[in-house]
Amino acid sequence: MSPSGIDADPRILGQLLAAQSTLSVFSARQRMGEFMHRAVEGMPGVASCAVCLPGGARPRLGGEPAAECAACDVPDGDIDHDPGHPCRLASRANMRVFPLRTQDRHFGFLLLQVEERERYAPYEPFVGNLANGLAVNIERQWHRDRLEAANVELRRHRDHLEELVKERTAALQLGLERARHLNAVLRAIRNVNQLITRARDRDRLLQEACAILAETRGFRCVWFVAVTPDGRFEAAAEAGIGAAFARVRAQLERGELPECCRRALASATPVVVADPVANCGACPVAPQYRDTAGLAVAMRHLGKTYGVLVAALPAEMADDAGELSLFCEVAGDLAFALYDIDLGRQHQRAEAASGRLQEQFQQAQKMEAVGRLAGGVAHDFNNLLSIILSNCSFALEGLGEGDPRREEITDIKEAGERAANLTRQLLSFSRRQMLQPRVLDLNGLITDLHKMLPRLLGEDIAIVLALAPTLGLVRADPGQLEQVIVNLAVNARDAMPDGGRLLVETADVELDEDYVRRHVTGAVGPFVRLTVSDTGCGMDPETQAKVFEPFFTTKEKGKGTGLGLSTVYGIVKQSNGFIWVYSEPGRGATFKVYLPRVTSAEQPWRPANGAETLRGGDETILLVEDDAEVRAAATRALRNLGYRVLEADGLEAARRVAASAAAIQLLLTDVVMPGGSGREVGLAVTAAHPAAKVLYMSGYTDNAILHHGVLEPGVAFVQKPFTPDVLGRKVREVLDGGDPGPPA
Amino acid sequence: MDRSPRPAVMGFTDELFPTGTHMCLIYDHEDERRGVIGRFLDAGLQAREKVAYFADTMAPVEVAAWLRDMGVDVPRQGNAPGFSITVAEKTYCPDGRFAPEAMLSTLRAYHQSVVDQGYPGGRVSGEMSWALRGIPGSDRLMEYEALVNDVLATHPITAVCQYDARRFDGAAIFDVLKVHPMMIVHGRIVRNPYYLQPHEFLQPAR
Missing domain, CATH: 3.30.565.10 (Histidine kinase-like ATPase, C-terminal domain)
Structure with missing residues (x-):
């Protein structure tokens, strides 16, 4: 029982309790206001009611205060920040105004126009609780809305984060793909470099490099065209094309370079052909490479062009700057390999030439050795032969035509002449013949x-x-x-x-x-x-x-x-x-x-008439010869021809003779003598007798009067071994000839 | 035929309630609705009761799909002798108008089939938003809801009437409270202190 003595109607209390239980179901303020209004309207002692929820429901009061309630100007949609506006009806005696308020917020009012206070009084606490429950539900919903908004924001962030993760994952995937590709590229470069280090044959190098690049780089095909420095086709190799390449090769052999090769040879950078099917119409293999890009780069090293490297590769790879750079690097490496192979060939040729020179040098050394040997014996040998041949001549002169000894001496003479010939040949091949x-x-x-x-x-x-x-x-x-x-x-x-x-x-x-x-x-x-x-x-x-x-x-x-x-x-x-x-x-x-x-103004040499009669004379001849027997043979031969012969065995004796002689018309001197050479003798004698002519004789001169084996101009010479006839003719020739003085 | 109520498992609460309980589910969130109703139907199927669902906001196949998603053992064809999903409007208003008496007869017949077919019980749940479309007779919905209580007393079908608090206005929801002895609030069954016996509800206002 209430203080007023009126019992509360259990049905009304049930109504209020049911309303309180159900309030929490609603999330919309509109619905809450409607529900609340229905729950309290018609309560005992209440004339009208209103639920004032700015931004939500605002069912107005009816009856007398309706006009004033309707005039309330609290704006809608401001409740989140409303500090708790006063209700202008709150002070009225017949109004029960319940603020819809929590500890932190104020949402509005529940207003009851009470016309019978006593009847209403038992329900007052229940209505108050209902108003509080409504406030709490509104606030809970308010938090829920914010939570939902936060969730929306969170979801947005999460979605954004997921997008980022997707992007990063895609980037990572791309990176992984790139890394895989780079690994393949590096493997290809390593294989090509290994090939380069062992390749010694151009054609094999190009063929194997094609195969490596096609297998490890994901190229649809690879081909090389090797050209000469002036751009002419030399060789070609391919991988991934097969029999169809024969048509390219035929084109190359006709001297027709494909368009991509011509462009690459004229360019310092790689040439990219976006769509070979559309842009390489004349190329016989282009139609096979739909959905690819063509790549061509000249192979150059140290300014020399060795050819063109061409590949067909997936179109997206051709846009990759790194891919192009690596492609160029491979082309450069291969150009270096071709340069190295060229160098090797040149080296081989040089070695072969060097081998031939070495053989020639060895031959020359052998000749030199034989020559020295021949020269060494020729001097003495020729002196001996001079004696033999001269004395054979003297002996034959002293024998009658029918003398049986004549044949024997003739045999000796012929043997001496063969020996002289042999000596001459020895000197000839060893290039010491005068x-x-x-x-x-x-x-x-x-x-x-x-x-x-x-x-x-x-x-x-x-x-x-x-x-x-x-x-x-x-x-x-x-x-x-x-x-x-x-x-x-x-x-x-x-x-x-x-x-x-x-x-x-x-x-x-x-x-x-x-x-x-x-x-x-x-x-x-x-x-x-x-x-x-x-x-x-x-x-x-x-x-x-x-x-x-x-x-x-x-x-x-x-x-x-x-x-x-x-x-x-x-x-x-x-x-x-x-x-x-x-x-x-x-x-x-x-x-x-x-x-x-x-080319010479000289009259070409003609041989002398061998039939001319041997003539002598009465001139004075100084004969200088260290070999007494040769000297004796020569003296006898000359005296037989009427000459006056003065003898000396060397330089000093020659000086003395020359000093004491009244006149000397000819000096006949050996060239190689101990104590002074024929040249010194010549100088000494002609110093005393400037008009004297000089005739040298020698079996082997060892360059005493020769220049590289050739008799110096103006020098008269008679080769040992000589016969009296040869010596006599040469002496007469010199005496009758110009003025051969001693060599300068 | 034993028509006396017996305890039944509701599925969404551990508390047992007698068969023939008439409940309203007032909800504001779809997840809440699906959680309660899914478990309610599943408990019926598990108890081998005859189960019927009257769908309005979703097509029957969609209902079957979300029930399967929840793990409810829904027959592959959707409808089967012990389980049916029908369109609520066709069930409540088979002639294009709502007639409480007809629907009450349907309920009685349904219960009879439960008994005749030997099911240990029967349960139904219907989405009531069809009543917001101005179908003739739909203004008699609360009258019907009040009379259902009498029918269920003699034909104990366990029933959950679904009211969407976002679509029915607050005043209508408050009226729903008057005719349902049990309310399901946030998954709990609340005995309704505001419930009016059918004759009280239906007596003319003084």
């Missing part, structure tokens, strides 16, 4: 020799001359040059035991650098070529390699000295020429002698 070069016409020399060649070669060998109608002149020792032709002819004869044909040709030739490079030796310029060919048994390469070596012979023992061709070689070399042999077994041999062509 040369007396003359400007001469080789055709004339051959024509003169042609008369005696049939006797030398025999009837079974036909001799054919093919001489150039006009031929340049050469400077050579005529006697030595005859020796060359005779020795080559004799060599040919021995190669044709059953007969054959000997062809002797002459021609003017110009040798260029290419010839010199191919033959290692020789010189660029005008030459006269003497060619001696036979139709004999020929030679194998091993024989050819040794054919000019001294004492090398294919003839049976006792039939050859092994000096014939080595003499030829020595004479030719000493005459500043060179010789080559071409031969094959069973197909004959051809020797080509090249002698420098000269």
Whole structure:
């Protein structure tokens, strides 16, 4: 029972309790206001009610206060920040105004217009609780709204975060793909570099590099075109194209470079062809590469272009700057490899040339050794032969025609002459023979020799001359040059035991650098070529390699000295020429002698008439010779011709004789003597007798009066061994000739 | 035929309530509704009761789908002898208008089928928002709800009537309280102190 003495109606209390239980179901203020209004309207003692919820429901009061309630100007939508506006009806006596308030917020009012206070009074506390419950529910909903807003914001952040994670994951995935690709690239570069370090063959290098790049780089195809420095096609290799590449190769062999190659060769940067199908119409393989991009880059190293590297790759890879850079790097590496292979080839060629030079050097050393040996014995040997030959001549002069001793002495003389010839050949191949070069016409020399060649070669060998109608002149020792032709002819004869044909040709030739490079030796310029060919048994390469070596012979023992061709070689070399042999077994041999062509105003040399009678004289001759027997032989030969001979055995004796003699017309002196050379003798004698002419004699001069084996101009010389006839003719020639003084 | 109530498992609460309990679910959130109703139907199926659902905001197939998502063993075809999902409007207003008497007869017949078919019980739940579309007779909904209490007393079908507090206005919701002896608030069953016996509710206002 209430203080008023009126009991509360349980049904009304149930109504209020049910309302309180259900309030929490609502989230919308509108619905809460409606529900609350229905819950309290019609309560005992209440005339009208209102739930004032700005921003939510604002059911107004009815009846008398309705106008004033309706005039309330608290704006809608301001409740979150409303500090708790006063209700202007609160002070009215018949109004029960319940603030809808929590500790922190004020949302509005529940207003009851009470007309019967006593009847209403029992419900007052329940209505108050209901108002509080409504406030709490509003605030809870207010928090829920904010929570929901926060959740929305949170979801937004979460979604954003998820987006970020997706982006990062995608970026990471991209990074991983990139890393995988780079790994493949590095593997390709490593494989190519390994290939480069071991590759020694260009074609193999290019082929294997193509295969590596196609396998490890994800290229649809790879091909190389190697070109010469002037852009001509040299070689090509491919991987990933197969048989269709034959059409590209055919195009290349016709000299037609594909468009991408031409552009790459003209560019310092790689050429990217976006759509090969559309942009490489003339290329036979382009239609195979739909959805790809073409990439072409010139392979260059140290400014030299070696070719073009071409690839078809997935279009997206062609846009990657790193990909392009690595592609260029591979092209550069391969260019370096091609450069290295070139270098290796050049090195091999140089080594081969060096080997040939080494062989020539060894040959020269061998010749030098033999030459020294020959020179060493030639001096004494020739002195001995001079004595033998002179004394044979003297002995024969003293014997009657029918004297039986005459034949024996003649045999001795002929043996001496063969020995002299052998000595001369020894000096010739070792290039220590004294040369007396003359400007001469080789055709004339051959024509003169042609008369005696049939006797030398025999009837079974036909001799054919093919001489150039006009031929340049050469400077050579005529006697030595005859020796060359005779020795080559004799060599040919021995190669044709059953007969054959000997062809002797002459021609003017110009040798260029290419010839010199191919033959290692020789010189660029005008030459006269003497060619001696036979139709004999020929030679194998091993024989050819040794054919000019001294004492090398294919003839049976006792039939050859092994000096014939080595003499030829020595004479030719000493005459500043060179010789080559071409031969094959069973197909004959051809020797080509090249002698420098000269231009000279001199009249070409012609041989003296050998039939001229030997003349003597009464001039005074000073004979200087350290070998007493040679001196005696020479003195006798000269005196037999009527000359007055003064003798001396060396420089000092010569001085004394010269000092005491009234006149000396000719000094005949040995060149190599102990105590003073022939040159010093000449100077000393001509100092005392300026009009005296000088004639040197020697078996081996060792450069005492020679310059590189060639007699100096104006110097008269007679070669030991000599016969009285040879000596007499030479003395007469000098006495009748110009004014050969001593060498300067 | 034994028509006496017996304890039934509601599913969304541990407390047992007698069959024939008439409850209203006043809800403001879909998740809350699905949680309560899903468990309620599942408990019925688990108890091998005959179960019927009257759908309004969702098509029957959608209801079946969310029930399956919740783990409720819904027959593959949706409807089966012991379980049915029908369109609420067609169930409540089969002739295009709402007639409380007809629907009450339907309830009685449903209960009879439960008994005849040997089910240990029957339960139904219906979405009531169809009544907001101005269908003729829908203004008699509260009258119907009041009379349901009498029918269920003799034909104990356990029933949950669903009222969406976002769609029914506050005053209507308050009236719903008058005709349901039990309210489900936030998943709990509350005995309604404001409940009026059918004859009280239906007597003319003084």
